[in-house]
Amino acid sequence: xxxxxxxxxxxxxxxxxxxxxxDIWKCICGFTEMAVVKCAIELGISDFLENHQxxxxxxxxxxxxxxxxxxxxxxxxxxxxxxRGIFKEVFIGHGEMGYVQTPVSRLLRRDGQNSMAALVLLExxxxxxxxxxxxxxxxxxxxxxxxxxxxxxxxxxxxxxxNPEHSKLINDALACHARVTVRVIIDNCAEIFKGxxxxxxxxxxxxxxxxxxxKAFPWISGIxxxxxxxxxxxxxxxxxxxxxxxxxDSVPNAQAAFLMVVNCCNLQIRKLSMYFHPERIASLFxxxxxxxxxxxxxxxxxxxxxxxxxxxSLSSPATLSPHLYPQSDWSN
Numbered sequence: 001x002x003x004x005x006x007x008x009x010x011x012x013x014x015x016x017x018x019x020x021x022x023d024i025w026k027c028i029c030g031f032t033e034m035a036v037v038k039c040a041i042e043l044g045i046s047d048f049l050e051n052h053q054x055x056x057x058x059x060x061x062x063x064x065x066x067x068x069x070x071x072x073x074x075x076x077x078x079x080x081x082x083x084r085g086i087f088k089e090v091f092i093g094h095g096e097m098g099y100v101q102t103p104v105s106r107l108l109r110r111d112g113q114n115s116m117a118a119l120v121l122l123e124x125x126x127x128x129x130x131x132x133x134x135x136x137x138x139x140x141x142x143x144x145x146x147x148x149x150x151x152x153x154x155x156x157x158x159x160x161x162x163n164p165e166h167s168k169l170i171n172d173a174l175a176c177h178a179r180v181t182v183r184v185i186i187d188n189c190a191e192i193f194k195g196x197x198x199x200x201x202x203x204x205x206x207x208x209x210x211x212x213x214x215k216a217f218p219w220i221s222g223i224x225x226x227x228x229x230x231x232x233x234x235x236x237x238x239x240x241x242x243x244x245x246x247x248x249d250s251v252p253n254a255q256a257a258f259l260m261v262v263n264c265c266n267l268q269i270r271k272l273s274m275y276f277h278p279e280r281i282a283s284l285f286x287x288x289x290x291x292x293x294x295x296x297x298x299x300x301x302x303x304x305x306x307x308x309x310x311x312x313s314l315s316s317p318a319t320l321s322p323h324l325y326p327q328s329d330w331s332n
Contacts, residue, residue, distance in 0.1 A: 036080050037108065038124040041117045045078075045087075046101065046108040055090050055098025081105075118176035122169045127152070127159070161229045171230060175208035178260070182209050186216045193217045200225050200254035202247050206234040209260065214239040223252045 040046065048064055049056055056064075058075055067074050078099060081087045087105050092098040107116045122128060131147035138147045148156050160167035193199075197219065201210040204224040214222045214237075222240040224231065231242040243252050251257065 032080075033084065034120070034124050036077055037086065037120055039077060040081060040086070040105075041108050041110070041120055044110065046105045046112075046117075047110055049087075049099060049101050050106065050109055050112075055092045055100050057092070057096055057098050061099060114180055115176055116180075118169070118172040122173035125166070125169055127163075127166050127169075157227065161227065164229070167229060168233075171206045171233075174205045174260075178205075178209040178212065181260070182212045186212065190217070193220065196220055196256045198223065198254040199256050199258055200243075200252050201258045202251060203259065205230060207231075207237045207240050207242060209258070210240050211237040213258070223254055225252055 043065055045061070045065075048061065058078065061078075062068075062071075062074055065074065078087060078089075082089050082099075085104060086102060086108070088100050088102050089097050090100055106112055107114060108120070109115050110117050130151040134147040134150045138145070138150060141150075146155060148159070152159050156170070160170055193213070196217075198221045199210070199213065200223040201207075201213075202225050204210050204226050207222075207224040210222040210224045214220050218239065220239070222237075224234065224237070224240050224242045225245060225247065226234075226242075227246065228244040231244045234242045245251070
């Protein structure tokens with residue numbers, strides 16, 4: 001009996017050890033999924049499949065992308081993405097299989113209405129990956145220095161000012177994010193904007209957010225306010241004026257201010273409040289990373305949203321709030 005008990009114990013111990021090794025291998029290869037998805041976006045695979053609206057064979061896809069027929073890397077990339085449920089493979093007859101879109105792959109289109117491609121390209125860029133290598137040093141530091149600053153010698157906004165390519169990645173990603181989140185605001189919070197004739201979007205990037213709000217609420221005159229290097233390349237938008245400046249020096253006058261808040265301490269909010277009429281100002285602080293209702297069998301729940309918020313905190317600690325605050329509340 002003792003030998004049998006020991007045998008069962010040894011079996012379970014071996015199983016646990018095997019599972020532990022498997023889990024470590026997942027950590028070792030954890031970067032692979034992001035890298036392969038980034039590859040698919042850069043190659044434009046989702047855009048090509050969407051434009052054809054029918055299953056595409058490997059040879060057709062290779063020809064369209066200009067790949068060598070003898071190069072099997074594309075096959076391996078597609079096999080990986082199919083395994084992850086990002087693309088799908090269907091039988092098209094004559095012994096051939098074809099690739100088709102899925103709801104996930106449609107989010108990787110460059111020009112898709114709800115595309116998340118720009119967010120993937122930003123977060124997978126070498127610039128944004130570098131801070132992850134400073135986590136241990138960040139924990140051991142006595143000073144509260146963001147890991148981005150530790151990696152690059154300046155904060156993310158100062159870095160973007162002198163690196164136009166990275167600035168564009170940021171602006172495209174924020175615009176991509178706005179197209180999803182602002183639609184939720186328009187559909188569910190329309191009453192907030194009633195009676196507001198002028199609205200300044202503080203840190204509004206290329207004006208995507210304000211452009212959507214002005215289109216939905218045409219009685220509003222919009223002021224898109226951001227740093228000079230950002231608004232200098234912002235596209236023209238009907239009903240929106242682009243104004244350059246620093247939100248911590250001064251903010252254009254308007255009846256209301258819109259802030260998509262990632263990091264805004266009380267002191268900063270008080271400083272902003274000085275530039276508006278005390279009885280008419282309101283500011284919408286929108287929590288863009290609030291966890292959604294978890295789907296069945298999601299394990300762990302909301303992990304993607306927690307990872308995204310943690311990613312944001314590498315640049316600066318995230319403080320988020322989804323409410324409308326009158327200016328009288330800002331000074332409390």
